[in-house]
Amino acid sequence: DGVHVVAITDQVVYYCMTDGAASTGNYVMHMMGASIPSQLVPRYGVPCAIYVPNHVAVQEPVLLLTTNAEEESDGFFTVDPVRKLQRQMARGKPATGLNCWVCGSHSSLHWGLKSDLQENVLTLEAELAKAQTRVTQVKNEADRRLRAELQLRRSWKKQQLEFEAQLATANANVDNLTIQNVAIMAQFKEMETKLAHDAVRHEQEAGVRVQYDQLCGQVRDKLSRVDDHQKILEQTTKSLLQQLQRNSQLLKHDGAETNVETAKSECVICRDRPANTAVYPCGHLCFCQEDGEKYQNHLRHQKQCPVCQVEMISLLRIYAP
Incomplete structure (x- = not known):
């Protein structure tokens, strides 16, 4: 323009x-x-x-x-x-x-532009100083932030390495615990099987023990009855011997001198051989040894004394003096 x-x-x-x-x-x-x-x-x-x-x-x-x-x-x-x-x-x-x-x-x-060039120069220099100061401040702030960021990165990297090491250790521990758990479960199953077998064996042993106790009780009962029978036999034998002694004394007292064969009781079956077997428990001297065995073996039903008809439990061999 x-x-x-x-x-x-x-x-x-x-x-x-x-x-x-x-x-x-x-x-x-x-x-x-x-x-x-x-x-x-x-x-x-x-x-x-x-x-x-x-x-x-x-x-x-x-x-x-x-x-x-x-x-x-x-x-x-x-x-x-x-x-x-x-x-x-x-x-x-x-x-x-x-x-x-x-x-x-x-x-x-x-x-x-202003006419005063020197004033403009001073103003520009002041602004330049301010700008340089600002640049320095910005640079220092940037350096500080950079150092802080680097420190943070190093700290983060260190923590990352530590966490990775901890994670590796934790994974190793998990693997070890998994192996131990498998072994423990195997042992647990083995113990369960063993306990089941032991329980079955204990039950069987308990059953056998009960049967054994029952058999022992039965044996004790039978032995007790045998002892009772033995005592009765002993008493019967003793009474028979006493009776024979009394009869012998009476014969001697009466002066009867008869033949020993005729003095002895005769068998009620054969009437030939002397009676030397008594019936237990009544004590009657009824049989010779051969006829007594035949009578006991061939009689199928209840055995009775042929003299008094009392139940015969057994026969007792009598020996004369």
Whole structure:
């Protein structure tokens, strides 16, 4: 527009305000900021630069975009916040003109320079110091976070190794316990089988013991009866002997001298041989030895004494003196 002049190189953006006084085309240009890489707007291939103005209220990066219109037309430039320009360019080619897309004012109002160059230098140095301090703080914070992250990673790795070792130990213990459990179950089944066999054997032994006790009781009862019979036989024998002695004394007393054969009792069956077998328990001297055995063996039903008809339990051999 003949008043504001902007020059954009590969790395620096320059500006001056002519006030329409210069006519030679020679201007003293001031650096406004460092140019950004050209790939920011690769779709249009236009020269551009980015900076933050220090003399206005704008506190965010501002993009300076310049271009030439078609041949035989005036050139133009725009100054807008980067985010706004990016949104506009995403929709299509930016609008042409000299006014700001955001506020509508002339774009040059966003970035005019003060006349005091030294003050601007001091301000830039102060801002540079602040930026360096901020960079240092950010770097220190990043280093601290990096060290903390590395320490956390080492601690996590150590814990991971410990947990893996504990897991391996636990798995080994589980395997050992599984083997022991299998062995214990086998022993348990073996003991169950043995206990079942022992229970059966104990039951059989108990049954045999009961039968043995019953048989022993029966034997004791029979022995007791035999003892009783033996005592009765002994008493009967003793009484018979006493009776024979009395008879012998009576014969001697009466002076009877008869033959011993005739004096003796005769067998009630054969009437030939002397009776030398008595019936137990009545004590009658009835049989000779041969007829007594025949009488006892051939009589099928209840055996009785032929003299008194008392039940005969057994025969007793009598020997005379």
